[in-house]
Amino acid sequence: MSIAARREDFPLLATQMHGHRLAYLDSAATSQKPRAVxxxxxxxxxxxNANVHRGVYELAARATQDYEDARETISSFIGAAAEEIVFTRGTTESINLVARSYGEKVLGPGTNVVTSAAEHHSNLLPWQQAAWAHGAEVRYVALAPDGSVSPDxxxxVVDAGTRxxxxxxxxxxxxxxxxxxxxxxxxxxxxxxxxxDAAQSVPHRPIDVRALGADFLSFSGHKMCGPTGIGALFGRADLLAAMQPVYYGGEMIEEVTLQGATWKETPWRFEGGTPNIAGAVGMAAAADYLRSVGMEAIHEHEVELxxxxxxxxxxVPGVVVYGPKGQRxxxxxxxxxxGVHAHDLATALDTEGVCVRAGHHCxxxxxxxxxxxxxxxxxxYLYNDREDVDQLVDALVKAKEFFHRVAR
Ligand SMILES: Cc1ncc(COP(=O)(O)O)c(C=O)c1O
Structure with missing residues (x-):
């Protein structure tokens, strides 16, 4: 399928922005949504529509089936088993859940968590807080000049105290x-x-949690063509089964007395309260959509672009590009x-219909x-083409001329 035809799956991409074709180049923040979703x-x-896991009537059974089918779809998308997928609000909540529940189990004085200074705050703060709350240390692996973490x-920094x-x-x-x-x-x-933290990989390349050797893996629906407010945590079955819930309330209990309570099996024990059922349905539709395009094809297209x-x-003279010097x-x-602040630059690019992110990127x-x-x-992402890139470059040259004229 041509990219032009694929773009037609995304209604918003037909929008004009400040009188220009929309060049949406901010999918790392959130992706656009195809009609299928x-x-x-x-x-x-x-x-x-009905609440899940509660009603005995037909409609509630259908809603429950939709929700559990979505779990099945998301699990197979990353090579996991359905009971290893906990639906969350997104990557941030998934990581917080692991840091709190698994952290509480394994962290204490003399232990450490190893992470890096290149992490998104969502993969830094939950670990700092969990480690410090339990008297554990946070260690940072040294970054290579391009910002990457090498196995060496x-x-x-990993040692016998690392949990x-x-x-x-x-x-x-x-x-x-x-x-x-x-x-x-x-x-x-x-x-x-x-x-x-797979927020930026699950949407963009084939993922098999077993082949990767991941024990936990967190990702968001909205970055993979799905709705906002839904995401998933993959946890190895034996690890999840040994973890305590974090959110207590309805839908996650086996039995409650005035003296105590017992919890449902995983993953339901981690999904206290009414979940985002429509979000899960939308996220599963997004996974099906991405699979129909082909994750390998999506990855190749993005890398080339x-x-x-x-x-x-x-x-463009005066542009500094960060990250890998060679192939990306x-x-x-x-x-x-x-000489131009990134916010000013992004604002100038916006007037030419080009959406890019500016700031510290968390x-x-x-x-x-x-x-x-x-x-x-x-x-x-899968819907961008060289025309988007050329539009960015033209807008960049224009912005540069404008700012340098103003500065003179
Ligand atoms: C690498 C990475 N981790 C975590 C997150 C947080 O994702 P969310 O805001 O969907 O929870 C993001 C979002 O930009 C991200 O890029």
Whole structure:
């Protein structure tokens, strides 16, 4: 299928922005939604809406079936078993859940969590808080100049006290991709678990949790063409089964007395309260949509486009591109224009119909290492094409002329 035809699956991409064709280059923040997802959510509300796991009537059974079918779809999308998928609000909640529940079980004085300064705050703060609450240490693996985490550097800091290695699979800033299988081997050699922040990888490349060796893996629906407010935590079955719930309330109990309570099996014990049923249905429709395009094809397309993007913006004098110097393996390209604040740049690009992110990208420690208060970030997905990139470059050249004229 041509990219032009694929773009037609995404109604919003037909929108004009400030009189220009929309060049949406911010999918690392959130992706656009195909009609298949919008239709699935609408169909659920129009035909099957009821609360799950409670009613004995037909409609409630259908809603429960939709929700559990969604779990099945999401589990098979990443090579897991259905009972290993906990629905959450997104990556942030998934990581907080693991850090609190698993952290409480394994962290204490003399133990440590290993992570990196390149992590999104969502994969940093939950681990800091969990470690510090239990008297454990947080260790940071040294980053390579391109911001990546090498297995050798990781091996330097992991030791017998390590209980958790928490790393992003793909960086949301640097465009680097970690060798997760190697990280798993190192963690496992010391009896630690590997918790993967896969917010920027599950939407963009084929993922098999067993092949990766991940023990926990967190991701968000909204970055993979699904709705906002839904995401998933994969946890190895034996690990989840030994963990305490974090959210107490309805839908997660076996029996409650005035003296105590027992919990449902996993994953339901982690899903206290009415879940985001329509969100799960939409996220599953998104996974089906991505699978119909082909995850390998999506990855190849993005890599080709990101390399084209990096090469084209490097040709603009005064542009600094961060991350890998050579071939890129993900769709994220972060840059700055000499003498222009990233926010001003992004605002100028917006007037030409180009959407890019600007700021610290929820990675303040990394920004300090880059000695940049903020950067601009363009990120591509399956619906972007060279026309989007060319529109960005033309807008960048125009913005540069404008800001340099103003500065004179
Ligand atoms: C690498 C990474 N981790 C975690 C998150 C948090 O995802 P969410 O806001 O969907 O919970 C993001 C979002 O940008 C991300 O890029």
């Amino acid at each position: 919008l239709d699935a959510v609408r169909r659920y509300y129009e035909e099957d 550097a990781l091996a330097e 958790v290695v928490a790393l992003a699979h793909a960086s949301n800033v640097m465009g680097t991709v970690a060798d997760i299988s190697a990280a798993a081997e190192i963690a496992h050699a010391y009896g630690a678990v590997l918790a993967v 990101a390399n084209y993007l990096a090469q084209r913006i490097r040709e 393996d993900s769709g994220v390209v972060t840059f700055n224009l000499d 990675c303040q420690p990394l920004m300090r290492q880059l000695q940049a208060s903020s950067t601009a970030r363009a990120s591509v």
